[in-house]
Amino acid sequence: MDKEIKYNPTGFEKKWPRKRLKHSRGKQAFNPTSFEGKWQHYWEKVRIYQPDLKRARKPFYNLMMFPYPSAEGLHVGNVYAFTGADIYGRFKRMQGFEVFEPIGLDGFGIHSENYALKVGRHPKEQAIVSEKNFYRQLHATGNGFAWENTLETYDPNYYKRTQWIFIQMFKHGLAYRKKSLVNFCPSCKTVLSDEQVIDGHCERCKSLVEKREMEQWFFKITAYGEKLYQNTFKESFKWSGKVKVGQRNWIGRKEGINITYPILSDTGPTKEKITCFTTRPDTNFGATFVVVAPEHDFVATLLNSKLKTQSSKLTEIEKYVKRAKAKSEMERIAEGREKTGVFTGYYAVNQLNDYKMPIFISDFVLGHFGTGAVVGVAGHDARDFQFANKFKLKIIRVVVGKNGDKSEITREEQVQEEEGTMVNSEFLNGMDIHEATEKIMDYLEEKGWGKRVTTYRLRDWCISRQRYWGAPIPMIYCKKCASTAPAQGGWYPVAEKDLPVELPDVSDWKPEGTGKGPLSKVKSFVETKCPNCKGPALRETDVCDTFLDSSWYFLRYPSVNKESDGKNIPWDPDITKKWLPVDQYTGGAEHTVLHLLYARFITMALKDFGYLDFEEPFEQFYAHGLIIAEGAKMSKSRGNVVIPDAYINKYGADTLRTYLMFLGPFDQGGDFRDTGIAGMHRFLNRVWRLGSEVVLNQSEVFLANTSTNKLRVTSSDNHRAQDTLTRSMHKTIKEVTDDIAALKYNTAIAHIMEYVNEISNVKSQMLNLDLIYIKNLLLLLAPFAPFITEELWNNLALGRDSIHIHPWPSFDPKYLKEEKTVIIIQVNGKLRDSLKIASLEAKKQQTVEKEARKSGRVSKYLEGQKIKKTVFVPGKLINFVI
């Protein structure tokens, strides 16, 4: 316990604060606006939130997801997220860690550009306006940000490094161009990544996404699928459970087997083969058909007549494939699950039983999953059944479930997808499906008909955007080199010394949807020299997905003020070694498969390139909850977006912060209400009044007992009250410390409130209130309400330095032990009475039992009854079973 409670005018004057203590006898009204600005300014001036990045001994990197600035500014959801993260950082700082808590703006990208479009301003001009507004608000919320390390993704000094990362990806073969069906948002007029398509709609503007065949830049995230998946199971990977599960689901790892079947025509064997991926090879004796996706190579083989097909059949196939490819996402959804397809005229041979399985083409099979071909087992897969039913294909039962039903499968409800025992499967008969799966896989591999494989749902990250407001992709295309060195494809990265490829300042920046970005119209930008042959060449005119900007920003923050160009990498290696990986990352769960996956991928890649020595960027990730308003998610269209400014002006940032944290558990969010915030303001006002009752004596400072019956307080009253309060204080320190460590802010605040109530209760029995009680109250409250605690700390001259760098209070366990313990008395598990006895006695069954029987409330139940059993929990309860 800190003993420094005496007022020390000399030490106090020297360093902190400059303002002279006012011996305010009269109560000052609680007026947060009168001091919040002052402290924010002062904290920055004396740099209490600015750790020594080079020399820190106990570094703690406390990161929160930076906001995308747009629109009207920060909303209360941002304040919620940042406050929750900040409280943890402040707690760590007071525990002696050198906490680095940076903030910046994710201002590049479609979100900000769409807003600029809406308000009719150039994105660059809008960025200046937004930046100012966001930083003003972020200052006002009272977070302990390292303001000397801000970054903005649209700053050329930042995005030149984003471009550098692109180049490294290209050089290491992880960035490539590919023509394929991509997601296209007709409203944003650009392509999107799979992760940015939510339920077939654009993640940003909610428009229905179309499929278009276009050539785009991709990042080979699939190369890291296995690692991205496996790392989530490591014990050191301390992330919110649902985010972990979300990542795993998105990656969609599946173990199975690729089975290769020879292809027959009507006339006999061909040289062709077809490979199907399945996770259920155990059912393969029941396979009766094969379906391939319209994009499958086999279809091409038919269309280019490598394999002969009747001309009428060929026309039919051509028609089907054309229609399937033209189908938009919208039409697919509209069609539901109704199965369509066309028979190819060829058969695949199931070599297990020589069954001739007709080969169909159908768009329910996805070209990009597995091998793009599936083997149909209609009896044990609902989709296969639907298909077989429609095309009148044979259905064979090979598994009998728990219900023992061995009948023929003729209706969809009978399809047996669960556990069971094998039948009609020769050497597998009688085995359970898991045993059979292993057995058949061994068999197929032995025969050379199949090979065990792992597949992933995850697909490569489409990085190109046909927009203006982003980092230009730093690539150059040379037609001449494309013909002389076709292996390179004619694409060369911009020389690193020429970075950044600056985004030209143009007036014609709006997206057109032609498949090319606005930069393609800027001749002076497009025309350049080939880095290879020095001849005329053309720049790439697409810009990077904004998620690339945010996939590495945490690497940059600690190095913001270091040029670190000696090593030619975007961060200082020594500083990075000291601060990374991030110790604690806090953000919204909506980024489960977007930002978090990309950031992990980029980090892994950079590690493999040798630029980093860790592969997971965030040791701990905490997903906070969502703040809703009037029972619904905040959105502009609903008109229920809560802007914090008015509340900060009216009640102060402390009230808003503490109120938000008191709403409920931090990972659950809550509903924002005006009545609740007024209640929190009342609480802080009580704290304020407690702290304002200061009286200076000659050598001592204490809180005067203002109660009217002070004269009647005896010294034994005083002693007893002191004792009660001391116990309460130590208990509160323990509870609040434990709760903050577990991010249980709502209960931490409740415990502080209880403590304040306790002070109020016993105050009238005390001659004066020792300052230690107030001091610890302020320390516990400091992470939640940084301004009011600092102001009172200063007014009461409680320390030489800011409260926010004062050591966190500790508790003495000896005060946690109560002298008397309450023992619960139960009869048959029902509460009948309670007993307050000395703690030592409470551990002895004999004494407790004797005392318990004395109780009238208990004895009336025990009378005339035989006690079968007595359960005694020392120090807790006694239960008579009759």
Add this chain to the structure above:
RNA sequence: GCCGCAGUGUUGGAACGGUAGACAAGCUGGACUUAAAAUCCAGUGACUUUAUAAGUCGUGAGAGUUCGAAUCUCUCCUGCGGCACCA
């Protein structure tokens, strides 16, 4: 359909298998005030009642484990979030 999370007073929410409803909000009554605000005090799960006291019920529904269940197990219902024609 699959996976995850949740369901407790009027409301937000507390409760290592051991006093359900901490702490708040709201409401009711009272004190102070010319009045209001602010502040302070008291009450506030439902029901029975002989009502300053005693008792019964009560944590989405039902079963189970246990001396004892909001908490553990199973089945079901509802809500939220994620994935979804993924083989």
